[in-house]
Amino acid sequence: MTVELLSVGTELLLGNIVNTNAAYLAERCASLGLSCYHQSVVGDNEKRLEEAVRLALSRADIVILSGGLGPTKDDLTKEVTAKVFGKELREDAHTKERIEQYFRQMKSGKITENNWKQALVPEGAAVVDNHNGTAPGLIIEEGEKTAVLLPGPPNELKPMFEESVAPYLNSRQPEGIYSRMVKLCGIGESKAETMISDLMEKQTNPTIAPYAKTGEVHLRLTAKAGDEAEAEHLMGPVLEELYKRFGKFIYTENENVTLEDAVVDLLKKKGYTVTTAESCTGGRLAARIMNVPGASNVYNEGYITYSNDAKRKLLGVKKETLEEFGAVSRQTAQEMAEGAADAAGADAALSVTGLAGPDGGTKEKPVGLVYVGCFVNGHTRTEEFRFTGNRDKNRDYAVVRALTLLREELLCL
Amino acid sequence: MTVELLSVGTELLLGNIVNTNAAYLAERCASLGLSCYHQSVVGDNEKRLEEAVRLALSRADIVILSGGLGPTKDDLTKEVTAKVFGKELREDAHTKERIEQYFRQMKSGKITENNWKQALVPEGAAVVDNHNGTAPGLIIEEGEKTAVLLPGPPNELKPMFEESVAPYLNSRQPEGIYSRMVKLCGIGESKAETMISDLMEKQTNPTIAPYAKTGEVHLRLTAKAGDEAEAEHLMGPVLEELYKRFGKFIYTENENVTLEDAVVDLLKKKGYTVTTAESCTGGRLAARIMNVPGASNVYNEGYITYSNDAKRKLLGVKKETLEEFGAVSRQTAQEMAEGAADAAGADAALSVTGLAGPDGGTKEKPVGLVYVGCFVNGHTRTEEFRFTGNRDKNRDYAVVRALTLLREELLCL
16 A cells, blocks of 8 residues: 655745654654655645645555645645545534634634634545644545545644554555664675675565665665564565674664664673763764763763863873874874773773864875774774765764774674 | 755655755755745655656756765666656766765775766766765756756755855846845744734845744845845845844854854954853763864863763862752852863853753653853853753753853853
């Protein structure tokens, strides 16, 4: 069964708001085993909206529309969809009563005339109650085609989808889709893809799709199966093959686990604490570790040492080291990591020093040159990178590389 | 002239990522005076992609495609668009050289075979250099129709759009569109909108469009004019009126200036240095300040003090303060700011301590409670906030509020 998402709203076309509804609905539909091949956005314009509804219904079994259910004149989604299905609008007593009740509860004064527009329902449509606003959702079925109409505000749309629409869609599904995300760090996208090009060529069920993230590669496995167990059975051999080929590059096969989650988890398992000493990343590495709820179990304090004085004072980097090799050097990265571990009394430490750009580069030390240091268990490993992005991207790459380095070192223990 | 956005990527259809590119491109196109009536998303599927490209070209003068330009087999945007335009793909020497150069700089081993796919260019297409990745952008013109192809990663797409595509689109406009972004901090969107509802109602040329950003409100002024001088003349009185109404809430009227830019600029003008002491934001505030190239002029060192011990050791927060009021308190925020300024020998200091969530909240101190401290010139001001977002959003809001507070204090000096 296929589904198509149609978001209605001029504010989306103008870029006033980001279409988070589409991402939410897409993810939920995928998890419900519905194939989605198109998403569209159209404004509050009758003619274009009607064309968009007709096109979507011609391509998919189920069209989920969001937005344009409000009380104002430019809210046309219900009217246009009813027209496409050839249905009259009739006042719905239940919905009218709910609107009155809503205004009583909100104590938001008198109901304006246009609010009654929201009590009009296409004949034969199922009404989906809205517990967080006045516009009800609607489900219109006609022959092979279904339209689901949801209000635009995410805090109305999401609860309505979870409570009513998801169970409805689930009840209509004959077969399930199951997916798994295998996440890799420390390997580039091209290289990863080359290493599994044979698997990708002969793939049918499950399929593998690679996604490049900053410094990471994610592989999505998707299987069509009757149930979870059958999906596991289908994905098992492919997963095994991926582990054979990528081994320790794989840091999780859980959709919701990030690289920093995996690293904090490893630290917790070893009972280690970690600290950070950052120059060019200026706090981004620490902030990334602190993305993990409960990071306080492994992280107590960290240092941002932008100036040479700070590197000396807070981390004990030697004056001679800075003079002889410079702040952006393997030697400084090493002393920063060791000094940070010492100052924080931490079991492990990551350091980053480099030239993020855009200025300050020389021929010997160009913009993008970054050294990462990792101290664990009495030993420090340093790595040199030459990134080619802008200031922002260079710092993001440095952060991912630092986390990757710590993960590798922890795995080697 | 009309434009249509077509985002390519199965990860969008599956809801793996939110389509922020579409919002960005929509906003920029609107600011360039292009009318956009449709946005679509399609996956990495040859047949459906071709249909989508043909449909978009039938509806709009210019189609901006994003995503699907990578080196892997499922990246098809260039191939399919070239086919629709009836163009052959030819190896582009300039692009090939740039890819080689990119890999040399990255030192990321040998270039795999599939990378050369990115050097193929449709005949007659203009190549747009990518300074942050290997996939170049492309502009294909044929008769009345134009396709602009951009890479999917936002940190590649955005600089490419600003540097090359925006000037190109502008040059194709028969009439000049001039826009100015007035950015406000320290005021909410509803309040800001209410304060200019009369201006918005009678607006014709220039128009005003408000955009809510995290903790900020941006007002885009757009004027249609024959030249820059005429645009200035049209926007002048409106700008004056905005300054009259919003005064010091306005931190810039330059599109490219961020809040951290404005704050660093103020610090430089005063000849002040600043430091940071962060608990729940864990480095995000420092990293935000360090976004500014040349931040080293005003920032030498900073502290991440997650544990109470770290707050005491690095910042000299008193044991009694932590015991009596807790780590998340106005008093602790104050001592953190003062201690940080002292330890770093800085003229100013910002501190953040709070409960970002998701756990750890109590009835008295719920998740979202954050205290920000700002020490300047011998005086410390603290503020209490109660944010209602998730861990990530709460920390972002705290960072913006801290920068806003420092800006206000510096303006009062």
